[in-house]
Amino acid sequence: MNTIRLTILLAMTVVSLHFGSWYETHYTREATVIAVEDSVVTVVDNCDYVWQFEGTDFRVDDKVKLSMNTMNTDSNIFDDAIEDAKIINR
Numbered sequence: 001m002n003t004i005r006l007t008i009l010l011a012m013t014v015v016s017l018h019f020g021s022w023y024e025t026h027y028t029r030e031a032t033v034i035a036v037e038d039s040v041v042t043v044v045d046n047c048d049y050v051w052q053f054e055g056t057d058f059r060v061d062d063k064v065k066l067s068m069n070t071m072n073t074d075s076n077i078f079d080d081a082i083e084d085a086k087i088i089n090r
Contacts, residue, residue: 025070030088033062041085053082063089 031043031051041058043051043066051066058064067084 025072026083027068027070029066029068031064031066033058033060033064036060043085049077051082053085055085058085058087059090061090062087 029045031045033041033043034050035042036058039054039056041053041055043053043064045051045066053066064085065088066082067086069081069083071079071081073079
């Protein structure tokens with residue numbers, strides 16, 4: 001019985017640490033599509049940073065929500081990567 005409890009506690013600890021690590025390196029950012037060329041979508045966010053990603057069905061002036069990854073460099077935004085983009089307002 002103690003082995004089962006210890007195993008469950010260990011599994012919960014590992015899952016918690018994994019979620020904490022993911023949460024520390026991911027964030028969202030809202031942006032506006034400023035150009036679409038073939039499948040390359042260019043957006044500008046509220047801080048005037050310009051980002052590009054590949055996608056379809058995006059149009060100029062679409063408002064998008066970007067799911068971002070810090071790439072484990074909190075002090076350098078220029079290497080952050082867009083993992084997903086969703087249209088939030090057309």
